[in-house]
Amino acid sequence: MRRARDTALPAIVASRATAWAKVRQIDVELTKAGLMGEGQLLREHEEALKFASTMLKNELDPSEAAQVDSLVQGVTKASAELWQMRMSGRGRDARVPRAQWTALSQDEHSTPNGGSEAPLQQQAPRNPFTDDTEDEISEIGGNGKLTVTNVQRQLSILADNTRLRRLALNLESDQRFADMRRLQELRDPSVDHSWIRRLDFCDGPVLNEDDYALSLQLRLGANVVSDSYECPECGSLSDPKLSHSTCCAKAERTKGHYAVVRAMFDRCSQVDTSAVLEQRGLVEAEPGARPGDIFTTAAVPNRDAAVDVTIVSQEAAAAGQDCVATAHSKKFSRYRTAVQEWGETGIRLQPMVWSCEGRSHPDVSRVMTFCSAALARRSGCSAKLLLKRWRADIGVALAARRSRMARRCLPLATARSNYVLYGELGDGAGGQQAAEGGVGSYLQGTDEDDEGPPAPEASTQQARIASAGPVVALIAASGPYIAAASTDIRLG
Numbered sequence: 001m002r003r004a005r006d007t008a009l010p011a012i013v014a015s016r017a018t019a020w021a022k023v024r025q026i027d028v029e030l031t032k033a034g035l036m037g038e039g040q041l042l043r044e045h046e047e048a049l050k051f052a053s054t055m056l057k058n059e060l061d062p063s064e065a066a067q068v069d070s071l072v073q074g075v076t077k078a079s080a081e082l083w084q085m086r087m088s089g090r091g092r093d094a095r096v097p098r099a100q101w102t103a104l105s106q107d108e109h110s111t112p113n114g115g116s117e118a119p120l121q122q123q124a125p126r127n128p129f130t131d132d133t134e135d136e137i138s139e140i141g142g143n144g145k146l147t148v149t150n151v152q153r154q155l156s157i158l159a160d161n162t163r164l165r166r167l168a169l170n171l172e173s174d175q176r177f178a179d180m181r182r183l184q185e186l187r188d189p190s191v192d193h194s195w196i197r198r199l200d201f202c203d204g205p206v207l208n209e210d211d212y213a214l215s216l217q218l219r220l221g222a223n224v225v226s227d228s229y230e231c232p233e234c235g236s237l238s239d240p241k242l243s244h245s246t247c248c249a250k251a252e253r254t255k256g257h258y259a260v261v262r263a264m265f266d267r268c269s270q271v272d273t274s275a276v277l278e279q280r281g282l283v284e285a286e287p288g289a290r291p292g293d294i295f296t297t298a299a300v301p302n303r304d305a306a307v308d309v310t311i312v313s314q315e316a317a318a319a320g321q322d323c324v325a326t327a328h329s330k331k332f333s334r335y336r337t338a339v340q341e342w343g344e345t346g347i348r349l350q351p352m353v354w355s356c357e358g359r360s361h362p363d364v365s366r367v368m369t370f371c372s373a374a375l376a377r378r379s380g381c382s383a384k385l386l387l388k389r390w391r392a393d394i395g396v397a398l399a400a401r402r403s404r405m406a407r408r409c410l411p412l413a414t415a416r417s418n419y420v421l422y423g424e425l426g427d428g429a430g431g432q433q434a435a436e437g438g439v440g441s442y443l444q445g446t447d448e449d450d451e452g453p454p455a456p457e458a459s460t461q462q463a464r465i466a467s468a469g470p471v472v473a474l475i476a477a478s479g480p481y482i483a484a485a486s487t488d489i490r491l492g
């Protein structure tokens, strides 16, 4: 997300560059009418454009700043041509010039970028921070037409490029490698971010409030707890940002896995009514093995496929440079007997691998596109919309899985916090003791034998009473109102 301050300069430059041809026209008309000197309006407009461009360039790194002038010139030229066309009565649209995304340094520490496929480093221009749909991502200028919004978007891509580079450098200098890996995962174009905007359950599955808040904290890398602590699930040390939990909480991990399997099966079974879950007996050499969560014909053209869903963490010790590619190849070595038996024409093993942040292996997109197209052909619905909803549903399932795993690894509630939150003391005196005395702890210092520090109200009261002669402080045996309860009674 970009702040208003970050979009101000790209917006000004885009607006002025796109309006240049119209301003020139107005300048000509005003000169003709004798209202202004020739070229005065256009000169002021160009000066303002130059000033804004210079300010924008000052905020960018050299590789991006070098692109601003050529982009502005391209836009000015294209808008002039478009204006000419429209003036002559032809309504042709012009295309917006594209900004070039510059790769970060080659020796990035956060390099799990889809094996040899590094979409952001090879296929410029792409903006990793937009929450656009796949269509819009593939066409980064929105619909590619020359409009102020699209020009602003191109300039914002340059600003994002600079900001990303600076962020990566900062993280690296602070040695925040887990943050770098998370950023690298989230930047990938295969991640579906639409769970953030999906708040209406009419649109499909949504995260509940608790999961949503925690998912946002995890995405932003917030310190969810104040310090490192012992994970109640596994006993190892957990970091305050809970990145440990991506490799822990086995129960929630499995539940999340089946949520994604259901999202897959829902679509596959619409295309192939004979699709089954957890099919056994597919491999003669290993009759008990279940190579794949779904057995269907809807995943791969002209072949039965054993679709195996896997969700992995970039924090796992065996993740390698690219956790998704590692898990994908591991599946083939795990089921090599089956793969050999099936050969080139039999059943196909089709691993579907996501990282816990939502990045997916290229196979995932291939299978889902094929299945959506088949479903669209059968039902007449839109394959694009179907795929978009499907990706969003899986994104929600992955975000819910991530936050529930984190919640499972949060520090356990103490007896004291249970008392404070729910008024629960546990059974018997032991329970009271565990909760550190429950309500009684507020009354420390009011008992003569109590060595704890007295409450401020009580000590002031006692000092005043001591100077006034022999008195007895009458304390109510229970009740939270110390000041009201300590009434002094004069003797004699």
Ligand SMILES: [Zn+2]
Pocket (backbone or CB within 6 Å): 231, 232, 233, 234, 235, 236, 238, 244, 245, 248, 249, 409
């Ligand atoms: Zn753990």
